[in-house]
Amino acid sequence: MRCEVLAIGTELLLGQIVDTNSAWIGERLAEHGIDTVEHVKIGDNEDRIVAALERLLAGADAVIVCGGLGPTPDDVTRECIATVMGRARDGLDHLGRLDHAVSSSTPAPLVRDERIVEHIAGMFAARGRDFPANNLRQADVPEGAAVLWNPIGTAPGLKCPIGPPDTFEQRQKVVYAVPGVPYEMTRMITEQVLPDLLDRMGERAVIVSRTLKTWGASESGLAEMIDARVQAQSNPTIAFLARGIEGICIRMTAKAPSAEEADALIEPEEATLRALVGDLVFAVDDETMEHTVLDLCRKRGWTLAVAESVTGGLVASRICSVPGASEVFRGGVVSYATDVKRSVLGVQAPEVVSAQCAREMADNVRRVLGADVGISTTGVAGPDPLDGHPVGTVWMGLAIPGVPLEAVSTRLPGDRDRIRQFSSISVLNLLRMRLLALGHS
Amino acid sequence: MRCEVLAIGTELLLGQIVDTNSAWIGERLAEHGIDTVEHVKIGDNEDRIVAALERLLAGADAVIVCGGLGPTPDDVTRECIATVMGRARDGLDHLGRLDHAVSSSTPAPLVRDERIVEHIAGMFAARGRDFPANNLRQADVPEGAAVLWNPIGTAPGLKCPIGPPDTFEQRQKVVYAVPGVPYEMTRMITEQVLPDLLDRMGERAVIVSRTLKTWGASESGLAEMIDARVQAQSNPTIAFLARGIEGICIRMTAKAPSAEEADALIEPEEATLRALVGDLVFAVDDETMEHTVLDLCRKRGWTLAVAESVTGGLVASRICSVPGASEVFRGGVVSYATDVKRSVLGVQAPEVVSAQCAREMADNVRRVLGADVGISTTGVAGPDPLDGHPVGTVWMGLAIPGVPLEAVSTRLPGDRDRIRQFSSISVLNLLRMRLLALGHS
Secondary structure (H helix, E strand, O other): OEEEEEEHHHHOOOOOOOOOOHHHHHHHHHHHHOOOOOEEEOOOOOHHHHHHHHHHHHHHOEEEEEEOOOOOOOOOOOHHHHHHHHHHHHEOOOOOOOOEEEEOOOOOEEOOOOOHHHHHHHHHHHHHOOOOOOHHHHHEOOOEEEOOOOOOOOOOOEEEEEEOOOOOOOOOEEEEEEOOOOOHHHHHHHHHHHHHHHHHHOOOOEEEEEEEEEEOOHHHHHHHHOHHHHHHOOOOOOEEEEEEOOOOOEEEEEOOOOHHHHHHHHHHHHHHHHHHHHHHHHEEEEOOHHHHHHHHHHHOOOOOOEEEOOOOOHHHHHHOOOOOOOHHHEEEEEOOHHHHHOOOOOOOOOOOHHHHHHHHHHHHHHHHHHHEEEEEEEEOOOOOOOOOOOOOOEEEEOOOOOOOOOEEEEEEEOOHHHHHHHHHHHHHHHHHHHHOOOOOO | EEEEEEEEEEHHHHOOOOOHHHHHHHHHHHHHEEEEEEEEEEEHHHHHHHHHHHHHHOOOOEEEEOOOOOOOOOHHHHHHHHHHHHHHHOOEEOOOOOOOOOOOOOOOOOOOOHHHHHHHHHHHHHHHOOOHHHHHHEEEOOOOEEOOOOOOOOEEEEEEOOOOOOOOOOOEEEEEEEOOHHHHHHHHHHHHHHHHHHOOOOOEEEEEEEEEEEOOHHHHHHHHHOOHHHHHHHEEEEEEOOHHHHHHEEEEEEOOOOHHHHHHHHHHHHHHHHHHHHHEEEEEOOOOOOHHHHHHHHHHOEEEEEOOOOOOOHHHHHHHHOOHHOOOOEEEEEOHHHHHHHHHHOOOOOOOOHHHHHHHHHHHHEEEEEEEEEEEEOOOOOOOOOOOOOOOEEEEEOOOOOOEEEEEEEEEOHHHHHHHHHHHHHHHHHHHHHHHHOOOO
């Protein structure tokens, strides 16, 4: 089963709105073992929409059209689908391909559905607003199409069979039209479109993905480490996803009759990959570096404090993004001005971009905030060098019970923002590595 | 001039990454008067990428391909473009359409560019990392293509003429390949692709945009304020851009023979709009709320300190994102744990989610860090209520010389992240309004 996605709206092409719908739909399709190989954005132009629909239908079993169901004149999705239905009615060859030679040029007639009129009228009444005549267009349904009810919006969806009426239901292609409003779309896809697609599938395969998030190796370096597995991949498949400052992900995707069987395929692959890349893996799926660090501290009953200069609060804000961080996280000091490092954190180091300064910040912030573990960042985010240190020079301090006070330096690429972001995840990863090195508590 | 966008990456179809690149590129193209009528997402599949490229090229003058330039085996953009170049070399008819009957099937040979090898080696060296053999692929350039240098990443871009070598430069179609990493892509498009596209355009009109960033009014509220101007718009045009937690933007776009003339068209419109919306405008174009706040403090020779609970370092990190912040910004205290509010900031308030706590945090952080101005945030980001206060309850404190100590409460919608983000920009905007109210220093 293959299903493509067509997002409609000139505002999407002009970048006034980012199309997040097709990504969301693509994820749902993949989860359900439905292939999707092309997503397209088209403006509010009838000819182009019809052409895109017919092209996508030629290669797929189904197309989900997002948007263009509104009441204004530039909403033409209904009319476009009616045209495609009409042309396909007697224009599908035995392979289900559109054959323009024999296709008719009469669109399927649009028939007003009084139940939809009532529904829309009810929604306007509920908001105490008049029912604009424009909205009647939303009650027009191409002959032969079924209505996908929209309990939370005025625009109903459509399920439109494409091809001769006598085609077997299972062989017939289909176009689903859903609203562009995300929360209306997601509900309609989940409750009505996906179940219908699964009914049409012969096979009921389940797709399960698991993502190993890594930090510390380049994409190509990682690729070399697990090259043998990548070469040998079949089910699960193995893919790389570069996530910029969030590191590089290795994604395993398995296809099986059930989620349990898919998991059973992933488990041994994950074990093998972890054996190859070791501690580079800092989190799985939706977990983040800060989740992992907080968990490692929590396991030891340790609290955490941060002293930040170059990162200016980014490390603290990442940690606070985790619900329940307060169990472990005491707080932080953003000692941006040099004399604040001295007055608040009692830093003695003559130079602020130095190992000694990083060590003192990490060590003393523990005392100031009453924490077991302290980490720190100090360095040069640019745009200009500082005290003769080039932009990108960063020192990270670590104060951990039972471990010698430590400072690690790194040299980061990129602009001011990248350097601050990289420094933040780097110091968190450094703490993660040190806590792992302590072994199990 | 018509330019389409092709985003490459299976992860985009599977929804693991949302394609924001094509929307950004579409916005730039529109600003420069370049038409764009179709954006496509395709997975890492050579045949499909080649087919999509040739189809889009048939209807357009240029195609921008995003992504697939990485070092791993699934990055095949280079190879695909080489195939299209080869097929088109002797396969373009007089209209510049691909004519498969006469197109050759030999791809343009990929030639390794030693300057790129040096560049990549340099980047790995700067990070003290080994240069993996895989990355050499990134130095391969299709014969006849020009390199778009990437000063901030390993993947260079490509400018690939499509068609017979003797075609007039202006008539020849072109494929631009740019990295999928947003910050590398945006810089390459701005500095190298857009100027080249403008060179190719017959008309050399200049498009100048100016964006007024507002905070504090809804899009519809703003639309009502400036409705008369929107109705009367011609050149410059006026558009609204909702930027979520960064507020709502009003963008003026003028077209003229020169930048000076375009500016001359924008100046009076900006003056009229500012008169209508007043202090809602907090910044222009790339300026941010934190730029504005730092400038207002600098003008008075005041330094700034922040005390954060609910925002957990976000306010400080926003302020530190501004180059030169150190002139004004002293630093901050992230007093996440209640007893840190008391021990470090000397908070007496019995309740931490209260006006008194917000006032004491703002007032005392000035003393602790030796600053003139202090601001603070305390509240409930969720997921659970705190001390009987519902999620979204936030108090903001303001301590400004010559102004009574103040606390303002707000009730914010959304999840944990949105509440923290909204709180951060809200307290900065509150400080901006108070400093403006003091009049000119």
